Amino acid sequence: MSYSGGGTMTPSQDSEGAPARYKDGEDAALAAGGDIRAFARLYGSHSGRIFNLARRMTTSEAAVDITQDIFLRAWEKLGTFRGESAFGTWLHRLAVNVILARRATLRTERSRVTDEEGILDVLPGRPGGSDLGMDFERAVEHLPDGAKTVFVLYDVEGYRHEEIAQLTGVAVGTSKAQLFRARRLLREALNR
Amino acid sequence: MMCPHMDAQLNEYVDGTLAARDRASVEAHLAECAGCRAAVAELRSLAAAAATLPKSIEPGRDLWAAIETRIRQRAPRNVQRVWWFGALAAAAVLVLAFGIYRLTARPPDRRMGEGWVAVQADFDRATDELGVILAAERGRLRPETVAVLEHNLAIIDAAIGESRAALARDPANAELRRLFAAASRQKVELLQWVTRVAAS
Numbered sequence: 001m002s003y004s005g006g007g008t009m010t011p012s013q014d015s016e017g018a019p020a021r022y023k024d025g026e027d028a029a030l031a032a033g034g035d036i037r038a039f040a041r042l043y044g045s046h047s048g049r050i051f052n053l054a055r056r057m058t059t060s061e062a063a064v065d066i067t068q069d070i071f072l073r074a075w076e077k078l079g080t081f082r083g084e085s086a087f088g089t090w091l092h093r094l095a096v097n098v099i100l101a102r103r104a105t106l107r108t109e110r111s112r113v114t115d116e117e118g119i120l121d122v123l124p125g126r127p128g129g130s131d132l133g134m135d136f137e138r139a140v141e142h143l144p145d146g147a148k149t150v151f152v153l154y155d156v157e158g159y160r161h162e163e164i165a166q167l168t169g170v171a172v173g174t175s176k177a178q179l180f181r182a183r184r185l186l187r188e189a190l191n192r
Numbered sequence: 193m194m195c196p197h198m199d200a201q202l203n204e205y206v207d208g209t210l211a212a213r214d215r216a217s218v219e220a221h222l223a224e225c226a227g228c229r230a231a232v233a234e235l236r237s238l239a240a241a242a243a244t245l246p247k248s249i250e251p252g253r254d255l256w257a258a259i260e261t262r263i264r265q266r267a268p269r270n271v272q273r274v275w276w277f278g279a280l281a282a283a284a285v286l287v288l289a290f291g292i293y294r295l296t297a298r299p300p301d302r303r304m305g306e307g308w309v310a311v312q313a314d315f316d317r318a319t320d321e322l323g324v325i326l327a328a329e330r331g332r333l334r335p336e337t338v339a340v341l342e343h344n345l346a347i348i349d350a351a352i353g354e355s356r357a358a359l360a361r362d363p364a365n366a367e368l369r370r371l372f373a374a375a376s377r378q379k380v381e382l383l384q385w386v387t388r389v390a391a392s
Contacts, residue, residue: 048248
Protein backbone atom coordinates (compact mmCIF):
# COMPACT_ATOMS: atom_id res chain seq x y z
CA MET A 1 0.00 0.00 0.00
CA SER A 2 3.06 2.14 -0.04
CA TYR A 3 2.68 5.44 -1.86
CA SER A 4 4.74 5.09 -4.96
CA GLY A 5 3.90 7.45 -7.72
CA GLY A 6 3.40 11.04 -6.63
CA GLY A 7 2.25 13.12 -9.53
CA THR A 8 2.19 10.13 -11.82
CA MET A 9 -1.00 8.99 -10.08
CA THR A 10 -3.22 11.74 -11.41
CA PRO A 11 -5.58 10.48 -14.10
CA SER A 12 -4.09 12.69 -16.79
CA GLN A 13 -0.67 11.22 -16.22
CA ASP A 14 -1.55 7.56 -15.71
CA SER A 15 -1.57 6.98 -19.41
CA GLU A 16 1.97 8.29 -19.69
CA GLY A 17 3.24 5.94 -16.98
CA ALA A 18 6.97 5.38 -16.98
CA PRO A 19 7.85 8.06 -19.58
CA ALA A 20 6.33 10.73 -17.30
CA ARG A 21 8.57 9.51 -14.51
CA TYR A 22 11.67 9.68 -16.70
CA LYS A 23 10.64 13.15 -17.85
CA ASP A 24 10.38 14.18 -14.20
CA GLY A 25 13.83 12.77 -13.53
CA GLU A 26 15.29 14.70 -16.44
CA ASP A 27 13.57 17.92 -15.38
CA ALA A 28 14.72 17.39 -11.80
CA ALA A 29 18.33 17.05 -13.00
CA LEU A 30 18.01 20.20 -15.13
CA ALA A 31 16.37 22.10 -12.28
CA ALA A 32 19.13 20.99 -9.91
CA GLY A 33 21.51 22.68 -12.33
CA GLY A 34 19.56 25.93 -12.04
CA ASP A 35 17.07 25.55 -14.91
CA ILE A 36 13.94 27.34 -13.68
CA ARG A 37 11.92 26.37 -16.75
CA ALA A 38 12.48 22.70 -15.95
CA PHE A 39 11.36 23.38 -12.39
CA ALA A 40 8.25 25.15 -13.73
CA ARG A 41 7.38 21.95 -15.61
CA LEU A 42 7.75 19.95 -12.40
CA TYR A 43 5.52 22.46 -10.65
CA GLY A 44 2.93 22.04 -13.41
CA SER A 45 2.95 18.27 -13.04
CA HIS A 46 2.79 18.13 -9.25
CA SER A 47 1.18 21.32 -7.94
CA GLY A 48 -2.34 19.86 -7.84
CA ARG A 49 -1.35 16.87 -5.79
CA ILE A 50 0.82 18.89 -3.42
CA PHE A 51 -1.78 21.62 -2.95
CA ASN A 52 -4.43 19.01 -2.30
CA LEU A 53 -2.27 17.31 0.32
CA ALA A 54 -1.53 20.63 2.03
CA ARG A 55 -5.21 21.60 1.92
CA ARG A 56 -6.31 18.31 3.39
CA MET A 57 -3.73 18.30 6.16
CA THR A 58 -4.20 21.97 7.09
CA THR A 59 -6.77 24.36 5.65
CA SER A 60 -7.50 25.73 2.18
CA GLU A 61 -6.28 29.17 3.28
CA ALA A 62 -3.00 27.90 4.70
CA ALA A 63 -2.44 25.52 1.78
CA VAL A 64 -1.68 28.34 -0.66
CA ASP A 65 1.32 29.56 1.35
CA ILE A 66 2.41 26.06 2.27
CA THR A 67 2.38 24.92 -1.34
CA GLN A 68 4.68 27.79 -2.24
CA ASP A 69 6.97 26.92 0.66
CA ILE A 70 7.06 23.29 -0.42
CA PHE A 71 8.17 24.14 -3.94
CA LEU A 72 10.74 26.64 -2.67
CA ARG A 73 12.11 23.99 -0.33
CA ALA A 74 12.12 21.50 -3.19
CA TRP A 75 14.11 23.97 -5.33
CA GLU A 76 16.68 24.32 -2.55
CA LYS A 77 16.85 20.59 -1.89
CA LEU A 78 16.91 19.36 -5.49
CA GLY A 79 20.58 18.52 -5.12
CA THR A 80 19.64 15.80 -2.65
CA PHE A 81 17.27 14.08 -5.12
CA ARG A 82 19.25 11.09 -6.36
CA GLY A 83 16.62 9.54 -8.57
CA GLU A 84 16.42 6.44 -6.35
CA SER A 85 12.66 6.94 -6.11
CA ALA A 86 10.24 8.75 -8.41
CA PHE A 87 10.50 12.53 -8.20
CA GLY A 88 6.83 12.59 -7.15
CA THR A 89 7.56 10.32 -4.19
CA TRP A 90 10.54 12.44 -3.14
CA LEU A 91 8.48 15.63 -3.44
CA HIS A 92 5.52 14.13 -1.57
CA ARG A 93 7.69 13.16 1.39
CA LEU A 94 9.32 16.56 1.42
CA ALA A 95 5.82 18.09 1.32
CA VAL A 96 4.67 16.04 4.31
CA ASN A 97 7.68 17.25 6.29
CA VAL A 98 7.05 20.89 5.40
CA ILE A 99 3.34 20.57 6.18
CA LEU A 100 3.95 18.96 9.57
CA ALA A 101 6.50 21.62 10.52
CA ARG A 102 4.24 24.43 9.34
CA ARG A 103 1.24 22.96 11.08
CA ALA A 104 3.07 23.00 14.39
CA THR A 105 3.37 26.77 13.93
CA LEU A 106 -0.23 27.11 12.80
CA ARG A 107 -1.41 25.18 15.85
CA THR A 108 0.03 27.77 18.18
CA GLU A 109 -1.58 30.56 16.13
CA ARG A 110 -5.03 29.06 16.04
CA SER A 111 -7.49 30.02 18.72
CA ARG A 112 -9.55 26.88 18.31
CA VAL A 113 -8.28 23.70 19.85
CA THR A 114 -8.58 20.96 17.29
CA ASP A 115 -7.41 18.11 19.43
CA GLU A 116 -10.79 17.63 20.99
CA GLU A 117 -13.07 14.92 19.73
CA GLY A 118 -16.13 17.16 20.03
CA ILE A 119 -14.81 19.15 17.06
CA LEU A 120 -16.91 17.00 14.76
CA ASP A 121 -19.93 18.74 16.25
CA VAL A 122 -19.20 21.54 13.80
CA LEU A 123 -20.61 19.31 11.09
CA PRO A 124 -24.29 19.71 10.37
CA GLY A 125 -26.42 16.58 10.62
CA ARG A 126 -26.56 14.87 7.23
CA PRO A 127 -30.09 14.63 5.94
CA GLY A 128 -30.82 11.67 3.71
CA GLY A 129 -29.64 12.14 0.15
CA SER A 130 -27.13 14.90 0.90
CA ASP A 131 -23.70 14.75 -0.72
CA LEU A 132 -21.64 12.19 1.18
CA GLY A 133 -18.46 13.31 -0.60
CA MET A 134 -18.75 16.89 0.63
CA ASP A 135 -19.64 15.76 4.15
CA PHE A 136 -16.74 13.36 4.13
CA GLU A 137 -14.26 16.05 3.06
CA ARG A 138 -15.56 18.38 5.75
CA ALA A 139 -15.43 15.67 8.40
CA VAL A 140 -11.80 14.88 7.50
CA GLU A 141 -10.97 18.58 7.60
CA HIS A 142 -12.24 18.84 11.16
CA LEU A 143 -10.48 15.80 12.55
CA PRO A 144 -7.98 16.44 15.36
CA ASP A 145 -4.52 17.06 13.87
CA GLY A 146 -2.87 13.80 14.91
CA ALA A 147 -5.76 11.65 13.72
CA LYS A 148 -6.11 13.64 10.51
CA THR A 149 -2.43 13.27 9.63
CA VAL A 150 -2.50 9.50 9.90
CA PHE A 151 -5.89 9.14 8.23
CA VAL A 152 -4.84 11.23 5.22
CA LEU A 153 -1.46 9.55 4.88
CA TYR A 154 -2.75 5.98 5.38
CA ASP A 155 -6.28 5.83 4.00
CA VAL A 156 -6.06 8.54 1.35
CA GLU A 157 -2.42 8.62 0.26
CA GLY A 158 -1.55 4.99 0.82
CA TYR A 159 1.46 5.25 3.14
CA ARG A 160 2.22 2.34 5.48
CA HIS A 161 2.26 2.77 9.27
CA GLU A 162 6.04 2.26 9.32
CA GLU A 163 6.48 5.13 6.85
CA ILE A 164 4.07 7.37 8.75
CA ALA A 165 5.90 6.62 12.00
CA GLN A 166 9.17 7.62 10.36
CA LEU A 167 7.77 10.82 8.87
CA THR A 168 5.92 11.97 11.98
CA GLY A 169 8.31 10.71 14.64
CA VAL A 170 5.75 8.57 16.45
CA ALA A 171 5.68 4.83 17.17
CA VAL A 172 3.93 2.49 14.75
CA GLY A 173 1.43 1.65 17.51
CA THR A 174 0.62 5.35 17.92
CA SER A 175 0.09 5.69 14.18
CA LYS A 176 -2.39 2.81 14.27
CA ALA A 177 -4.16 4.20 17.33
CA GLN A 178 -4.55 7.59 15.62
CA LEU A 179 -5.92 5.94 12.49
CA PHE A 180 -8.51 3.95 14.41
CA ARG A 181 -9.45 7.08 16.34
CA ALA A 182 -9.89 9.02 13.10
CA ARG A 183 -12.10 6.31 11.64
CA ARG A 184 -14.22 6.14 14.80
CA LEU A 185 -14.71 9.93 14.78
CA LEU A 186 -15.58 9.91 11.08
CA ARG A 187 -18.09 7.10 11.52
CA GLU A 188 -19.70 8.95 14.40
CA ALA A 189 -19.84 12.18 12.43
CA LEU A 190 -21.23 10.63 9.28
CA ASN A 191 -23.82 8.54 11.16
CA ARG A 192 -25.36 11.50 12.95
CA MET B 193 -23.12 -1.35 18.48
CA MET B 194 -19.56 -2.61 18.06
CA CYS B 195 -17.91 -4.45 20.95
CA PRO B 196 -15.44 -1.86 22.35
CA HIS B 197 -12.64 -4.38 22.82
CA MET B 198 -12.81 -5.29 19.11
CA ASP B 199 -11.93 -1.80 17.82
CA ALA B 200 -8.29 -2.43 16.88
CA GLN B 201 -8.91 -5.94 15.59
CA LEU B 202 -11.78 -4.90 13.34
CA ASN B 203 -9.72 -2.07 11.90
CA GLU B 204 -6.80 -4.39 11.21
CA TYR B 205 -9.22 -6.96 9.81
CA VAL B 206 -10.54 -4.44 7.30
CA ASP B 207 -6.97 -3.33 6.48
CA GLY B 208 -5.99 -6.93 5.86
CA THR B 209 -3.08 -6.70 8.28
CA LEU B 210 -4.14 -9.46 10.69
CA ALA B 211 -2.29 -12.76 10.87
CA ALA B 212 -4.29 -15.73 9.56
CA ARG B 213 -5.01 -17.01 13.04
CA ASP B 214 -6.28 -13.65 14.31
CA ARG B 215 -8.32 -13.20 11.16
CA ALA B 216 -10.05 -16.51 11.75
CA SER B 217 -10.78 -15.49 15.33
CA VAL B 218 -12.33 -12.18 14.19
CA GLU B 219 -14.41 -13.95 11.55
CA ALA B 220 -15.72 -16.33 14.21
CA HIS B 221 -16.71 -13.34 16.32
CA LEU B 222 -18.34 -11.60 13.37
CA ALA B 223 -20.46 -14.65 12.68
CA GLU B 224 -22.11 -14.13 16.05
CA CYS B 225 -22.03 -10.34 16.51
CA ALA B 226 -24.32 -8.13 14.41
CA GLY B 227 -22.89 -4.93 15.95
CA CYS B 228 -19.35 -5.77 14.85
CA ARG B 229 -20.58 -6.84 11.41
CA ALA B 230 -22.19 -3.45 11.02
CA ALA B 231 -18.95 -1.78 12.17
CA VAL B 232 -16.95 -3.72 9.58
CA ALA B 233 -19.38 -2.62 6.88
CA GLU B 234 -18.97 1.00 8.00
CA LEU B 235 -15.19 0.73 8.06
CA ARG B 236 -15.21 -0.70 4.54
CA SER B 237 -17.50 2.05 3.38
CA LEU B 238 -15.15 4.59 4.97
CA ALA B 239 -12.13 3.07 3.20
CA ALA B 240 -14.01 3.18 -0.11
CA ALA B 241 -14.95 6.82 0.45
CA ALA B 242 -11.33 7.68 1.30
CA ALA B 243 -10.15 5.97 -1.87
CA THR B 244 -12.48 8.06 -4.00
CA LEU B 245 -11.37 11.40 -2.59
CA PRO B 246 -9.67 13.46 -5.32
CA LYS B 247 -5.90 13.05 -5.30
CA SER B 248 -5.21 16.26 -7.10
CA ILE B 249 -6.87 19.67 -6.83
CA GLU B 250 -5.28 22.67 -8.45
CA PRO B 251 -4.95 25.80 -6.30
CA GLY B 252 -7.59 28.43 -6.99
CA ARG B 253 -4.98 30.73 -8.48
CA ASP B 254 -1.64 30.28 -10.20
CA LEU B 255 1.08 30.09 -7.57
CA TRP B 256 3.99 29.65 -9.96
CA ALA B 257 4.60 33.36 -10.55
CA ALA B 258 5.04 33.96 -6.81
CA ILE B 259 7.28 30.90 -6.46
CA GLU B 260 9.46 31.98 -9.38
CA THR B 261 9.78 35.48 -7.95
CA ARG B 262 10.87 34.09 -4.59
CA ILE B 263 13.38 31.76 -6.27
CA ARG B 264 14.88 34.67 -8.20
CA GLN B 265 14.97 36.79 -5.04
CA ARG B 266 17.06 34.11 -3.44
CA ALA B 267 19.44 34.04 -6.39
CA PRO B 268 21.79 36.68 -4.88
CA ARG B 269 22.73 34.04 -2.34
CA ASN B 270 23.83 31.82 -5.18
CA VAL B 271 25.75 34.70 -6.70
CA GLN B 272 27.39 35.25 -3.34
CA ARG B 273 28.33 31.59 -3.18
CA VAL B 274 29.73 31.71 -6.71
CA TRP B 275 31.81 34.74 -5.77
CA TRP B 276 33.07 33.11 -2.59
CA PHE B 277 33.97 29.85 -4.28
CA GLY B 278 35.51 31.76 -7.15
CA ALA B 279 37.68 33.69 -4.71
CA LEU B 280 38.77 30.52 -2.98
CA ALA B 281 39.56 28.84 -6.27
CA ALA B 282 41.46 31.91 -7.47
CA ALA B 283 43.49 31.97 -4.25
CA ALA B 284 44.31 28.30 -4.72
CA VAL B 285 45.48 28.98 -8.27
CA LEU B 286 47.67 31.91 -7.11
CA VAL B 287 49.33 29.73 -4.50
CA LEU B 288 49.90 27.06 -7.09
CA ALA B 289 51.12 29.47 -9.78
CA PHE B 290 53.65 31.00 -7.40
CA GLY B 291 54.90 27.57 -6.40
CA ILE B 292 55.22 26.46 -10.01
CA TYR B 293 57.03 29.72 -10.86
CA ARG B 294 59.52 29.06 -8.07
CA LEU B 295 59.97 25.54 -9.28
CA THR B 296 60.44 26.35 -12.97
CA ALA B 297 62.05 29.82 -12.93
CA ARG B 298 64.87 29.28 -10.48
CA PRO B 299 68.03 27.64 -11.75
CA PRO B 300 68.71 24.27 -10.20
CA ASP B 301 70.79 24.53 -7.08
CA ARG B 302 71.39 22.57 -3.98
CA ARG B 303 68.30 24.07 -2.39
CA MET B 304 66.02 22.80 -5.19
CA GLY B 305 65.01 19.86 -3.02
CA GLU B 306 63.66 22.22 -0.35
CA GLY B 307 61.82 24.25 -3.02
CA TRP B 308 60.25 21.12 -4.42
CA VAL B 309 58.94 20.08 -0.99
CA ALA B 310 57.39 23.54 -0.51
CA VAL B 311 55.72 23.48 -3.95
CA GLN B 312 54.36 20.00 -3.29
CA ALA B 313 52.85 21.20 0.00
CA ASP B 314 51.36 24.28 -1.70
CA PHE B 315 49.88 22.18 -4.47
CA ASP B 316 48.39 19.70 -1.99
CA ARG B 317 46.87 22.52 0.03
CA ALA B 318 45.43 24.22 -3.06
CA THR B 319 43.85 21.05 -4.44
CA ASP B 320 42.59 20.10 -0.96
CA GLU B 321 40.78 23.45 -0.69
CA LEU B 322 39.17 22.98 -4.08
CA GLY B 323 38.36 19.37 -3.17
CA VAL B 324 36.48 20.53 -0.06
CA ILE B 325 34.44 22.96 -2.15
CA LEU B 326 33.72 20.24 -4.66
CA ALA B 327 32.66 17.77 -1.95
CA ALA B 328 30.25 20.34 -0.50
CA GLU B 329 28.69 21.09 -3.88
CA ARG B 330 28.87 17.61 -5.38
CA GLY B 331 25.16 17.05 -4.75
CA ARG B 332 24.33 19.90 -7.13
CA LEU B 333 26.02 18.20 -10.06
CA ARG B 334 24.33 15.79 -12.40
CA PRO B 335 25.50 12.16 -12.01
CA GLU B 336 26.86 12.12 -15.58
CA THR B 337 28.97 15.22 -14.83
CA VAL B 338 30.34 13.59 -11.68
CA ALA B 339 31.24 10.44 -13.64
CA VAL B 340 33.13 12.38 -16.33
CA LEU B 341 34.81 14.54 -13.71
CA GLU B 342 36.03 11.55 -11.72
CA HIS B 343 37.32 9.86 -14.86
CA ASN B 344 39.32 12.95 -15.87
CA LEU B 345 40.59 13.59 -12.36
CA ALA B 346 41.86 10.01 -12.21
CA ILE B 347 43.85 10.53 -15.45
CA ILE B 348 45.31 13.84 -14.24
CA ASP B 349 46.12 12.42 -10.80
CA ALA B 350 47.95 9.55 -12.46
CA ALA B 351 50.05 12.03 -14.52
CA ILE B 352 50.76 14.12 -11.41
CA GLY B 353 51.71 11.02 -9.43
CA GLU B 354 54.12 9.83 -12.12
CA SER B 355 55.82 13.21 -12.61
CA ARG B 356 56.00 13.66 -8.85
CA ALA B 357 57.68 10.31 -8.39
CA ALA B 358 60.13 11.08 -11.20
CA LEU B 359 60.90 14.51 -9.70
CA ALA B 360 61.58 12.91 -6.34
CA ARG B 361 64.32 10.93 -8.05
CA ASP B 362 65.59 13.83 -10.20
CA PRO B 363 64.52 17.20 -8.65
CA ALA B 364 66.67 19.28 -11.03
CA ASN B 365 65.05 17.91 -14.23
CA ALA B 366 63.40 20.94 -15.94
CA GLU B 367 61.25 18.84 -18.25
CA LEU B 368 59.79 16.92 -15.33
CA ARG B 369 59.06 20.19 -13.54
CA ARG B 370 57.19 21.49 -16.59
CA LEU B 371 55.28 18.21 -16.84
CA PHE B 372 54.27 18.43 -13.20
CA ALA B 373 53.31 22.11 -13.65
CA ALA B 374 51.13 21.32 -16.67
CA ALA B 375 49.31 18.46 -14.93
CA SER B 376 48.81 20.56 -11.80
CA ARG B 377 47.36 23.43 -13.80
CA GLN B 378 44.97 21.03 -15.52
CA LYS B 379 43.76 19.68 -12.20
CA VAL B 380 43.20 23.12 -10.71
CA GLU B 381 41.44 24.34 -13.87
CA LEU B 382 39.16 21.30 -13.83
CA LEU B 383 38.33 21.78 -10.15
CA GLN B 384 37.77 25.48 -10.72
CA TRP B 385 35.39 24.78 -13.56
CA VAL B 386 33.43 22.20 -11.66
CA THR B 387 33.05 24.35 -8.53
CA ARG B 388 31.80 27.16 -10.78
CA VAL B 389 29.24 24.84 -12.42
CA ALA B 390 28.10 23.42 -9.09
CA ALA B 391 27.63 26.85 -7.58
CA SER B 392 25.79 28.34 -10.53
